[in-house]
Amino acid sequence: MTETNTKEGLFGQFCRWREEHVSERAFVLALAFLVGFFSAIAALVLHGVINQIAALLTSSFDKTGANWLYLVYPVVGIFFTSLFVRYIVKDNISHGITRILYAISSKRSRLRGHNCWSSVVASGITIGFGGSVGAEAPIVLTGSAIGSNLGKLFNMDNKTLMLLVGCGAAGAIAGIFKAPIAGLVFTLEVLMIDLTMASLLPILVSCVTATCFTYIFRGSTSLFTFYLDIEWPVERVPANILLGVFCGLVSLYFIRTMTFCENIFAKFKDQPYLKLLLGGGILSLLIFLFPSLFGEGYRSINLLLNGKTQADWDGVMSGSLFAGETNMLVVYVALVILFKVFATSATNGGGGCGGTFAPSLFIGCFSGFLFARLWNIYNIGVYVPEKNFALLGMAGVMSGVMHAPLTGIFLIAETTGGYNLFVPLMIVSVCSYLTIYIFEPHSIYGMRLARQGKLITHHTDHAILTLMSLDSVIDRNYLAVEPDMELGTIVHKISRSRTSFLPVVDPAGSLLGEIDITKIRHVVFRIELYHHFKARQLMTQPPAVLNDDAPMTDVMKVFDQTHADWLPVLDHDQHLKGYISRKRMYGMYRKMVADMSQE
Secondary structure (H helix, E strand, O other), rough: HHHHHHHHHHHHHHHHHHHOOOOHHHHHHHHHHHHHHHHHHHHHHHHHHHHHHHHHHOOOOOOOOOOOOHHOOOHHHHHHHHHHHHHHHHHOOOOHHHHHHHHHHHHHOOHHHHHOHHHHHHHHHHOOOOOOOOOOHHHHHHHHHHHHHHHOOOOOOOOHHHHHHHHHHHHHHHHHHOOOHHHHHHHOOOOOOOHHHHHHHHHHEEEHHHHHHHHHHHOOOOOOOOOOOOOOOHHHHHHHHHHHHHHHHHHHHHHHHHHHHHHHOOOOOHHHHHHHHHHHHHHHHHHHHHHOOOOHHHHHHHHHHHHOOOOHHHHHHOOOOOOOOOOHHHHHHHHHHHHHHHHHHHHHHHHOOOOHHHHHHHHHHHHHHHHHHHHHOOOOOOOHHHHHHHHHHHHHHHHHHHHHHHHHHHHHHHHHHOHHHHHHHHHHHHHHHHHHHOOOOOOOOOOOHHHHHOOOOOHHHHHHHHHHHHHHHEEOOOOEOOOEEEEEHHHHHHHOOOEEEEEEOOOEEEEEOOOOOHHOOOOOHHHHHHOEEEEHHOOEOOOEEEOOOOOOOHHHHHHHHHHOOOEEEEEOEEEEEEEEEEEHHHHHHHHHHHHOOOO
């Protein structure tokens, strides 16, 4: 106990020293540095675990034919992951980036402590054994959790916590891909964190820190390699526009199919072993037929980005039933695009852990290659190099799936050094985004929260209403009356009430109506009527009632429509929880606007 008290005393002394000698802004920059460093460590550890497991399992595989162990490894990986999550973590850690968005909008940017490590372990097992998902979303969740928990440790306010969560996400992306600008714009487009002068510098510090330490840990090697052989001529603009439209449609297929598959697996929520058999069986079969679906798929991406001859590109079919069948390459690539979404859904639906970041890059690369190969086969227009269009396709599908064209542009340009293709990257990314926006106004990460009214956007008014907690503005200090209470007793209640109304509730706590004090003046002062009137005779229905899970945007609309000063809030059982005051709600809203507007 003495040692604990000593530690607490030292920490307390440090906090007091920091408050006296270090400005808040400087301390936030120091925390951003730490967040960037630990995010780089998380990325290094996770990719190390994945590579070691995959190398151990597949080092002896035959590249000229099918490998039966592909039917076993993915199921084993999902099984181990589900056991880890169920008995050690005991919490849902799937949909990493969606959980960050939910934490920002609904939990004041507070992520649980286990998120600093649990996603790394779970996704390492899943992907190492062949799960067809990405490691990026788990690392982003880990980085954001590190930022959130560091902020909580030093009692930072909600605004700073949100900033540190953004620093963690940005640092994770920057560290994984050695792409600091991509990490910065990722927080802007995906996490919807506005870049003010106060937030720009900490996020940049986190990005640069993560990138530099990744270079120190892993050297100059990159996840993707690309060498531009043929310069981009303006004659390829039509092909670039059509590729962007194609990528937008592929993105739509990706999002809609993922959603459909998730809904199917959700029906087996209480049957984990059935989910394992279904998801693991589908995944294993698909990987056996198409080994390119094993793990993140970065090997196949690099083959398409660096291929120069037909033999090079045929390498993506190695280890499959299609190996050596050169004339089947187009069919193989098309089938991989078609089934990658099902492999990713089966991995997560069966109990695995991973994200959709890498799958979007994978599908984009294959889509760009397929588009270029068909374009050249049928001589639709001027010749287009397959490797260049594979690179452009990565940016296109990522931009469509994530609704983040800037992230797609800068991530691909920084990761591959493809700055000479900056103009076509912009054309493809923007066209893809505009195409999918016609059908899906929200990204794959934000669509679930948008349907619940809990998605933060760059619209300041909507963002503040989303951040406001309905529970925090409920006034539970009210005086209620029973329906058979006589007027004489009601008058005594009125003398102690702070409001101009009294709710009428039954013994179970359900709201029956309310008594408006201003409307019973004609009987309140007539003592002879005190035993003639009861609450049920004096009550009226409120102008509207609110549910306790209603988004604040709807609450505001109801107040504007009814012009009420107070409105009751009911839970799912129609029991009265309390009242919301228009004055208090708008007061909190104005305060949050002022806080968000401060530099």
